[in-house]
Amino acid sequence: MANSILLKLGSLRFAPATLIQPCRTTTTKHYNPKFKKERAAKFLKLDLPKPNQEVGEMTPEKMRQKMKERGILPPRPWMERPFYISATGGVFEPYIPPEGDGKASIVSTTRAKQTVQLLEKKSKSMMAVRKIKSFDEDFSTADFCSKAQDIYIKAHESLANDDKHAIRLYVTEKAYPEFRHNSRLKTIRWKFLESLEPPRVVHARCTDIVSKENIFGQVTVRFHTRQQLAVYDRFGRLLHGSEILAKDVLEYIVFEKHLANLYGTWRIHAKIIPDWAPPKEPSKHTRVMADPDPDPEPVPEVETAEKTEGDTPAITDK
Helix, strand or coil: CHHHHHHHHHHHCCCCHCCCCCCCCCCCCCCCHHHHHHHCCCCCCCCCCCCCCCCCCCCCHHHHHHHHHHCCCCCCCCCCCCCCCCCCCCCCCCCCCCCCCCCCCCCCCCHHHHHHHHHHHHHHHHHHHHHHHHHHHCCCCCHHHHHHHHHHHHHHHHHCCHHHHHHHHHHHCCCCCHCCCCCCEEECCCCCEEEEEHHHHEEEEECCCCCCCCEEEEEEEEEEEEEEEEEEEECCEEEEEEEEEEEEEEEEEEEEEEECCCCCCCCCEEEECCCCCCCCCCCCCCCCCCCCCCCCCCCCCCCCCCCCCCCCCCCCCC
């Protein structure tokens, strides 16, 4: 009996798959049907938008209803983007330095005419200073000169140290590319020695941009200082200036501040170069040193054996 059962079981191993009925089990149902309704309440049925629905066939009321259902705002025919103006694009009413300032005498006729014009424009500068004081109560021209000199020194020191992030604290966005022009792959040695004359405010103006409340202030300060400057190229060759010699520098620097901004700061905005100023010394041109042409190598002389009477050329065997 036992042998017959074993024979039947062994025959099932080689039976075709159609004779074996599979056992079906459901894996989608939870093993505990106790909280069936609570689990079903977790899923929300959403009305998904139809991708093939044509918008042109919908009425305006239907389109408005669909947009409210989906929480979509109606489109606008224009595009508004916020923008921030932290600096102006130039110098408004630039200061005109008197001819020969720091060198010429007051006796010259051109200098006398310019002095009269400066006296006429002095009232505008006083009104501009009063406008600046309405935004900054602690502003005074005497204290601002020392502050402007500190900004001037820190800006040039950051340029010499190639500190791009520090320069932006002392230079406006308009003056930044001019300040960094042609300084790539250069080594700059700059040193402030002394002030030959105390800095003074010679010009002040205010203007509004876009709206009347958005006001910018510009103050021009005259610097007469003694400095040292030396510029080296990437190979260490001197391009301009010297680290030994000092020069007297007369400059008119324009400082700007966004007065309407509560956290605005004074920064260098531009430099005024008068027409009568002498031209700058051109920088030295450096070139890659090419190897000189090597001397031609002497050709060694081949010593030929002298022929004698008994010497005859060798003849090959035929």
